[in-house]
Amino acid sequence: MNEIAPKPGIKGIVKKLSDVRETSLLMIIILCAVILTFTNEFFFTTANLQTVLGSISINGILTIGMIVVMITGGLDLSVGSVMCMSMAFAAQAILSGVPPLLACLIGIAASALSGLLIGLVVTKLKLSHFIVTLCFMGIYRGVVYVMTAGKSISLVSTLKDMPKLAFLGSGYIGSYIPFTFVIFALLAVAADLYARRSTRMRKLYYTGSNELAAGHSGINTDRVKIGACVACSTLAGVAGIIYMSKYSGVSTSAGTGLEMTALSAAVIGGVSMNGGKGTVAGGLLGLLFIVLIQDAMNLFSVQAFWQDLIRYVIVLLAVILDVVQETARKKKNS
Amino acid sequence: MNALELKGISKSFGRNQVLFGVDFALRPGEIHAIMGENGAGKSTLMNIVYGNLKPDGGEIYINGQKTAINHVLDAQNLGICFVHQEIALCQDATVAENIFMSQIGRGGKYNLKTLAAKAKEILDPLSSKPIDPYEIVERLPISSQQVVEIAKAISNNCRILILDEPTSSLSGAEAEALHQMIHRLRENGIGIIYISHRMSDIFEQCDRVSVLRDGHMVATYNVSEVSVQQLVNDMAGREVDMLYPEKAADLHREESNVVLDVRGLEDAAGKFHEINFRLYQGEVLGFAGLLGAGRSEIMKGIVGLRKLKGGEVLFQGKNIVGMRTKDIFDSGLVMLPEDRKKQGLFLDMNIRQNTVATYLSEITKNGIIDRKKERELTQSRIERMNIRCVGSDQIVRSLSGGNQQKVLVAKTLAKKPEIVIMDEPTRGVDVGAKAEIHRLLRDLTHEGVSVILVSSELNEVIGMCDRVELIDGSGTIVKEVLGDEINSDTIMYYISDAYRYEQSNREVSINE
Numbered sequence: 001m002n003e004i005a006p007k008p009g010i011k012g013i014v015k016k017l018s019d020v021r022e023t024s025l026l027m028i029i030i031l032c033a034v035i036l037t038f039t040n041e042f043f044f045t046t047a048n049l050q051t052v053l054g055s056i057s058i059n060g061i062l063t064i065g066m067i068v069v070m071i072t073g074g075l076d077l078s079v080g081s082v083m084c085m086s087m088a089f090a091a092q093a094i095l096s097g098v099p100p101l102l103a104c105l106i107g108i109a110a111s112a113l114s115g116l117l118i119g120l121v122v123t124k125l126k127l128s129h130f131i132v133t134l135c136f137m138g139i140y141r142g143v144v145y146v147m148t149a150g151k152s153i154s155l156v157s158t159l160k161d162m163p164k165l166a167f168l169g170s171g172y173i174g175s176y177i178p179f180t181f182v183i184f185a186l187l188a189v190a191a192d193l194y195a196r197r198s199t200r201m202r203k204l205y206y207t208g209s210n211e212l213a214a215g216h217s218g219i220n221t222d223r224v225k226i227g228a229c230v231a232c233s234t235l236a237g238v239a240g241i242i243y244m245s246k247y248s249g250v251s252t253s254a255g256t257g258l259e260m261t262a263l264s265a266a267v268i269g270g271v272s273m274n275g276g277k278g279t280v281a282g283g284l285l286g287l288l289f290i291v292l293i294q295d296a297m298n299l300f301s302v303q304a305f306w307q308d309l310i311r312y313v314i315v316l317l318a319v320i321l322d323v324v325q326e327t328a329r330k331k332k333n334s
Numbered sequence: 335m336n337a338l339e340l341k342g343i344s345k346s347f348g349r350n351q352v353l354f355g356v357d358f359a360l361r362p363g364e365i366h367a368i369m370g371e372n373g374a375g376k377s378t379l380m381n382i383v384y385g386n387l388k389p390d391g392g393e394i395y396i397n398g399q400k401t402a403i404n405h406v407l408d409a410q411n412l413g414i415c416f417v418h419q420e421i422a423l424c425q426d427a428t429v430a431e432n433i434f435m436s437q438i439g440r441g442g443k444y445n446l447k448t449l450a451a452k453a454k455e456i457l458d459p460l461s462s463k464p465i466d467p468y469e470i471v472e473r474l475p476i477s478s479q480q481v482v483e484i485a486k487a488i489s490n491n492c493r494i495l496i497l498d499e500p501t502s503s504l505s506g507a508e509a510e511a512l513h514q515m516i517h518r519l520r521e522n523g524i525g526i527i528y529i530s531h532r533m534s535d536i537f538e539q540c541d542r543v544s545v546l547r548d549g550h551m552v553a554t555y556n557v558s559e560v561s562v563q564q565l566v567n568d569m570a571g572r573e574v575d576m577l578y579p580e581k582a583a584d585l586h587r588e589e590s591n592v593v594l595d596v597r598g599l600e601d602a603a604g605k606f607h608e609i610n611f612r613l614y615q616g617e618v619l620g621f622a623g624l625l626g627a628g629r630s631e632i633m634k635g636i637v638g639l640r641k642l643k644g645g646e647v648l649f650q651g652k653n654i655v656g657m658r659t660k661d662i663f664d665s666g667l668v669m670l671p672e673d674r675k676k677q678g679l680f681l682d683m684n685i686r687q688n689t690v691a692t693y694l695s696e697i698t699k700n701g702i703i704d705r706k707k708e709r710e711l712t713q714s715r716i717e718r719m720n721i722r723c724v725g726s727d728q729i730v731r732s733l734s735g736g737n738q739q740k741v742l743v744a745k746t747l748a749k750k751p752e753i754v755i756m757d758e759p760t761r762g763v764d765v766g767a768k769a770e771i772h773r774l775l776r777d778l779t780h781e782g783v784s785v786i787l788v789s790s791e792l793n794e795v796i797g798m799c800d801r802v803e804l805i806d807g808s809g810t811i812v813k814e815v816l817g818d819e820i821n822s823d824t825i826m827y828y829i830s831d832a833y834r835y836e837q838s839n840r841e842v843s844i845n846e
Contacts, residue, residue, distance in 0.1 A: 197705075199698040206691055209680035216677050217691040217745070218660040276682055 021270035025285045032292050040299045048295065050178060056291050057184035058246070059261050060284055061239040064191045065232030066262040067283040071195075072228045073208040073275025074129035078118065079236040079262060080255035081140035086111040086240030087250045088144045091153045100165045107244075108237040114140055115233025119226030137259065144252055153250040169245025180242050187235075192280040204228055208275025264315040265290050272322070290314075335398045337362040337525035338383065338414075338494050343392035345378055352378050353549045355392065360494065360525040365516060367528045367536045367557075370546035371569055371624075371792060371826070376529055379546070380496050383527075384416045385409040396494075410436075413493030419502060421479050423471045423486070429453060430467040433486045456485045460515045477508030481515065488519070495519060496527045501535060502626055513539050531624045532807060533562055533835040545569055562832040570792065570826035577769070578797030579776035582617055585800060591615045593784050594667070594753055596636065599645035605631040606809035609645065613753065618775065618785045620799030620820075622792070623829050628809035629788045630672055633755050637662050637669050649753070663692070666752035670743060670759055672788075678742045679730050686712040686726040688741050693748040715744040720770050736767025743771060747778075754778065755786045760794060772798060792822050804828040 036043040062079045069076045090107030094100060114136070121132050159166045171179040195201045206214040207224045214221050244250055269286025271278025290311065297307050338360040345353040352375050360366050370376050381387040383394070385403040394401050396412050403409050409416075423432045430446060430453040431438065438444050446468075453467035461481050471479060480500065488495060497516070501509040516526060516539065528540055536543055537557060544554040545568040552568045591614045599609035606628040613619050621629045634640040636647050638659040646653045654662055663669075671677035680688050689712045690697060697707040712726040719740040723733060730741055743759065756775070760768040775785055775798065789795050795802055801816040806829055813828045827833055 197702050199694050199701055199703055202687070202694065202703060205683065205687070206680055209683050210676075212677050213671075213680055214691070216659075216671055218663050219691075220660070276680065 022279065022282045022285055025269060025282065025289060029285065029289055029292060032289070032296070036292070036296055036299070040296075042299055043295075046176065048299070050176070052291055052295050053181040054178050054246075055294075056287060057178065057180035058239045058243050059258060059265070059291070060184045060287055061187060061235050061242070062258055063262040063265045063283055063287050064187060064280055065235035066259070067266050067269075067271050067278060067280055068191075068195075068201075068204065068235075069129070069228045069232045070266055070271045070273065071201075071204045071208045071275060071278060072225050073211065074122065074225065074228065075133065075263060075273070076118070076129065076229065076232045077133040077259045077263075078114070078136040078140055079232065080258040081137045081144070082111050082114050082233045082236040083240040083243065083255040083258065084144050084250070084252070085114065085140045086237035087244035087254065088147050088153070088252075090241055091155060091244060091250045092147060094155065094158060094162075095153070100162045104165070104241045107241055108234060111237025111240065112230055112234045115230040115236075116226065118233065119229030122229065123222040123225050141252075141256075144250075148250065148252055150252060152252060154248065155244065155250075156248045159245070159248050165245050166248075167245075169242050169247070180246060183242065187238075188280065188284055192284075195280050200227070205276055208272075208277075210276070261287070261290065264311065264318075267315055267322075268318040270322070273319075286318075335362075336360060336395070337397060338527075339395040339398075340379075340383070341393045341395070343379065343382060343389045343394075345375075345382060345387065345389050351549060353382075353389070356546070356549070356551045358544060358551060358554075360527060362493070362525045363520055363523045364541040365520055365526045365528050365539055367530060367540040367543040368546060369530070369536065369543060369565060369569060373790065374546040374569075375549040376546055377498070380416065380498065380527070380529065383409070383494075384414060384496065410490055413491050414496070415487035415490070415492040415494065416496045417480075417483050417487050417498065417500060419499045421476070421483055423479060423482060425470075425472040427471060428467065429457070429465060429469050429471060429474070429482050432471055432482055433457075433467075433489050435486065436490070452489075453485070456489055457481070459518060460485055461511065462514070463511075475508075477504055477511060480504065480508075480512060484515065488524075492524060494525050494527070496529070498529045499531070499626075500528070501530065501532065509535075531830060533565070533831045534838075536565075537562075537835070562836055563827075566826045566830060566832050567823060569830065570822035579773050581776075581798075582779060582800050585614060585617050587614045587617075593649070594636075594786075595648040597646050597648070599632065599635055599647065600643040601628070601631060601635060601809070602641035602643045604809075606635070606805075608810055609635075611803055611811065611814070613784050613786060615784050616779045616782055617800040618779060618787055618798055620795045620802035621786065621788045621805060622795045622802055622825050623805035624807065625790060627805045627807055627829065629805055630757050631809070632805075633669060633757055633786070633788060637667065637755065667755070668692075668746055668749075668751040668753070669755040670746045670757060672757035672761075674739055674742045678745070679738060681731040682729060684727050684729050685716065685721065685723055685733075685741055688730050689715050689726075689744050689748060691745055691748075696749070711748065715748070719744050719774065734764070734767075736763040739763045739771065740767060743774065750781075751783060753784045753786070755788070757788045758790065759787070760789070760791070792825060795825065796820050796822060806834055807831050808834075 042048055062083065065079060066076060086107040089110045090103045093103035093106050098106065118132060118136055121127060122129055167179060169180060173179055173182055203219050203224045206217065206219055207221045211221050243254060265287035266278065266283040267273065267286070268289055269278065269282035269284065271283045293311065293314065294307065297310065336359045340356060340358040342355040342357065343353055344351065344355050356379060368376055378387065382389045383403070385406045385408050388404065394403060401412065403412070424435070428446070430449040433453045433456065434449050450467035457465050457467065465474070465478050465481060471482060474482070500512055504512060520526060530536060540557050542554060543557055543560065543565065545552045545565060547569060592612050593615050594613035596609055596611050600607055609632055621632070623629050631640060635642050638657055642655060645655065647655050649667055650665060675681065680691065686708060690708050693711065697704050697711065709726065716723065716726060721737050721740045721744070723737065730738055733741065739759065747754065759771055763771065775787070779785060787795070787798055799820060801814065802820055802825065803811045804813045804815065804825060806812045812833060815824055
């Protein structure tokens with residue numbers, strides 16, 4: 001969503017780019033990376049970069065889903081739990097002899113259904129995303145506990161016989177790039193283009209920008225919102241399958257807290273909590289920024305107790321920046 | 335000595351002057367009505383008296399002393415109380431807590447028992463039916479809530495009471511009770527300013543009446559010495575001061591040209607009754623009535639945004655009552671929403687995205703928006719509507735009100751409709767944009783589109799419409815006018831209840 005009028009010439013393009021949140025964020029990220037390269041000998045090593053790319057992938061897929069829901073003016077706190085539920089279903093299926101591909105589809109289908117349920121409750125009962133997904137965060141986590149009787153499921157030995165599924169989470173392309181990152185990158189590019197170009201995503205923006213006006217324009221806003229919830233949960237399900245493959249099993253606490261990572265990434269990337277604003281690219285750059293900061297803290301051995309504190313201070317600053325910009329703009333225009 | 339005297343009060347909002355040297359005097363112990371068309375300046379004047387607005391010029395005297403009212407607190411300390419048209423009570427709190435809300439805040443602690451006793455003292459003389467001070471406001475009928483609202487206003491040593499359309503949400507019996515209460519207050523020497531459109535209220539309840547028109551105080555009369563006709567003339571009489579496009583020359587109002595046929599439309603909530611009218615192809619049909627007469631509600635009823643009790647709407651040969659709004663819009667009957675910011679525009683999106691919102695399926699191929707078509711369509715709309723902007727990428731919030739309204743019109747008309755309903759299309763729009771919207775409306779009719787225009791502005795109705803349905807305060811069509819009959823006197827006579835009031839008086843005299 002471009003915010004400004006185009007002006008002819010290179011100056012216009014520069015001006016346009018400089019007004020977009022993505023550009024400034026990208027600059028900051030590059031700056032951080034450069035500083036890290038010169039101040040820490042471990043940063044620009046294959047191992048470290050692989051860690052960064054790896055940790056971006058699963059979180060990134062969750063973040064895409066979160067952005068989609070946020071564009072409609074909602075949010076989804078259940079993504080971590082849904083992700084865990086997806087792998088629990090898939091793992092159970094695999095252990096009971098279902099072919100791996102079908103098992104994964106079962107896990108993803110379960111996530112899609114859980115998203116449908118959330119969407120229906122939110123729209124038909126007119127409840128807020130916050131309270132509904134907060135409850136489902138607990139409910140779906142509970143489903144995992146019940147299914148697994150609270151024990152972790154190990155697939156270490158099983159995955160040895162399933163090379164394709166094992167490759168999904170731990171394979172490398174050209175022996176350097178994690179396969180998970182390739183999947184994520186493809187999804188990200190597709191999602192970003194889809195968000196900019198497609199009619200369906202445009203309806204999401206309309207709904208998030210002004211639901212009443214969208215309804216008056218003949219858009220079925222309930223369906224749009226349900227669709228966003230399903231998309232978000234389905235993506236969480238996909239992330240779950242990758243997670244399961246990467247860590248060769250299911251821990252009942254997998255995905256805990258990831259909803260906050262996704263949410264903060266989106267907010268830092270300029271996705272508005274009020275809906276109608278933000279891009280997939282922006283939200284994912286936000287995630288990259290978070291991951292970099294996290295990595296830097298690890299490289300400089302910042303104590304773990306400090307890490308959360310620092311991360312959320314950054315999120316708060318991003319939100320404050322947003323509000324300040326917004327009020328400045330409204331003042332200018334009125 | 336006058337309780338309140340205003341001398342030469344003037345007020346402008348930006349370049350728009352709304353009050354021109356208004357003089358006004360209120361005696362203690364009188365009920366003084368203020369009448370005037372929508373937008374005549376009544377509420378601005380009252381907001382100045384109550385300290386909500388500062389006048390640009392003029393003087394205010396309270397009990398003969400020159401006073402400056404800079405803040406609502408000043409007004410309250412001077413004993414000025416304002417009861418607004420809408421009830422603004424804390425619905426979950428008790429009656430007593432509501433009445434003394436402003437005093438509860440201080441100190442943090444209060445004793446509900448003493449408050450209730452004090453509340454009872456104020457409430458008992460106000461109403462013949464006692465109101466329990468411990469009752470939760472939500473559980474009271476509207477009329478009792480209004481009593482609480484007034485009790486709250488006068489709890490603070492009230493000398494001047496301003497009532498804004500107090501009977502608009504009340505039934506006959508409830509209004510009667512309210513009037514008894516006002517008379518009791520008058521006997522205690524309180525001066526009451528009574529804003530109303532209802533002729534019966536004015537003639538039966540008030541002592542004097544002042545008429546505001548376009549920000550000028552036209553006249554003040556003793557109610558016993560003035561006729562209904564005189565008040566109507568004072569409220570309306572004025573020249574059309576704007577140029578409007580030429581009206582339709584040869585309209586054929588025949589059976590074969592009927593594009594919309596509304597029969598016996600009845601609102602489920604009782605805001606309008608027995609609405610019958612026909613819309614012919616290529617005409618601009620106006621709906622005139624005072625604020626709250628039910629004009630917008632009728633339109634919402636037609637397009638399925640409001641629950642109906644009965645009646646039918648024939649469009650394209652079938653009854654569309656009960657159809658979904660989206661389907662009605664899709665079939666070619668569209669409505670421009672009344673509140674552009676709430677129901678119409680995506681303020682934080684750009685002109686292009688706003689314009690194509692109703693047109694998505696036409697510019698979509700395989701689920702992907704054709705950007706070239708999107709740009710072309712928007713560009714042609716920008717040119718046709720003469721939207722002043724840097725480009726189609728400009729965010730709508732940053733446009734002026736008039737240009738925002740043009741974007742909304744463009745959005746509504748993106749798909750070419752058969753019938754357009756426009757509810758207040760030029761509200762809050764500057765003169766230039768207004769003329770452009772008027773021209774566009776007329777151009778549409780030349781293309782065979784039929785228009786229903788709802789407007790509170792008498793001038794606009796007179797200047798634009800080929801035919802006008804007049805609605806009175808009870809939500810019924812009392813008269814249809816066309817041609818030379820479309821003039822301010824006639825319209826004001828019917829919509830202000832003057833017609834109904836004279837009729838009922840006639841009936842009374844016949845019965846006698």
